Amino acid sequence: MRRVLFLALLGLSACAIPRSQAPFEAGPAAAPAEIVPEPPRARERWQPGQVIADAVRVETQTYIVQAGDALSLIAERTGSAVRTIARANRLQPPYKIYPGQRLEIPGGRYHRVRRGDTGIAIALAYKTDWDEIVQANALDAPFLLRIGQRLFLPDAASPQRAETMDAPADTPEPAPSELAAFNVDIDDIITGGEPAIAEEDAPAERASALPEPAPFDGRFTWPVEGRLLSSFGAKAGGLYNDGINIAADKGAPVRAAATGTVIYAGNGVEGWGNLVLLKHDEDWVSAYAHNDAFYVQRGDRVGRGEVIAEVGQTGSVTRPQLHFELRQGRKAVDPRAHLPTG
Structure with a gap:
């Protein structure tokens, strides 16, 4: 699993994204002058909660x-x-x-799942990759955890150095705490962000209780207007970016790139800052990281161009920006190949 540290530091060279490249669908007609529309309100951020690392060792x-x-x-x-x-x-x-x-x-360590536990939080508590826990326990999609369920914990692997991207030669190394935060990636959040639910509410064949998104027509639009800080793909030194980073003013609206359902909206994973994930159909997921305020919560259905957050400077970044990803299945693809060019 590739580990990507999304650092877009001041001083990086940036290409301009013309405003014509970031069209948004027109909203409803403006209200009469005497009516002041109420601004959207920030929603409560979902937190994974603290996992009690009290696994029992079985011989x-x-x-x-x-x-x-x-x-x-x-x-x-x-x-x-x-x-x-x-x-x-x-x-x-x-x-x-x-x-x-x-x-x-x-024999090994076994963790009993408590109410509110998530796969991400369990993995972080034991310093073990979530995908290794999935494999060790033969968990099936949609990876729902049950309260009282025991999970076998594979032995923690030796720490791996997270990858950075686009850092100038004179940029200091990230702190160890920043690197360690990226033992969790987008795949982990998609498959391990669901809080544990009661056994009686979760028969084995049942998928997530999230509402199905509205029909997806395959089109995406730019989520924010701004300058490109980092493009998709391989970088110097063997580094890689699974998305694009766009500089924008703090507080600028972040819009849904397509119709979808919110499957995650929170800041429970260090480094990503405030993160929103939208599921568009069985194949496509879009990700929006480093946000400031949230206007959506898990389970909300949103339309293309709807404001879902504000640009922020949360997580491991030093200036306001949006990190944007498109995932087809479990594969990250270049967003610009699926966004309007003019």
Whole structure:
């Protein structure tokens, strides 16, 4: 997983984005002069909450199935997890077992999910990549966590140096805390940002309770007017940018690039600042980072050109700007290839 530190520092050379390249759909007709429309109000920012890192270590052991046992009961008795035991013993749903059967119980650390826990927060609490937790527990899309569920935690990997981008040769190295913050990326937020929900509210086949977005016509528009600070793609020194960074005045409106549903609006991940993610259909997601005020919250449906936030200077940036990404599936694509050129 590529780690990208979105630093757009003062002094970077920037290309101008002509205003003609950032058209926005016209809004409703202006109100009569005597009527002053009420400005949009900032919405409450979703926070992932603090995860209590109290994982229990389970020793590797063998369990002999007793009459009346179920895999869930065995997991509870041993402190392990249903799917972890199933994978270790090559059991397939509905996980039929029989008395006298010998089951291998994998040893390791297991975290019990509490109300409000998210995959991101759990990963950060244990300094383990969320995608490794997904793989270790064979979690399936849409990666919903259940209250009381146990997650097997793979051993934390050695810290990896996050990548920076577009930093001039005389730019000082980012602080270690800034680098560590980027053990979480857009994919993690999309798949691990959902708060845990009660078991009875989440049958295995059920997807997220988010409303489906309005039909997406495949068109995107520029989310903000401004100067290009950093383009998409490879940079000098083996660095990479998964989106584009656009300089704009603090408080400038940030608009939805297309019709969609808000799947995340918060500042629970260091470095990104205030981040909004919009889901447009089963393939496309757009990301808007370093915002100031939010005008949307998770579950809101928005139209193309609707104001969703204000440009800010939050996260690991030193000037007001918007970091904008387009993702098709799990792949970041160059936004400018899908935005109007004139």
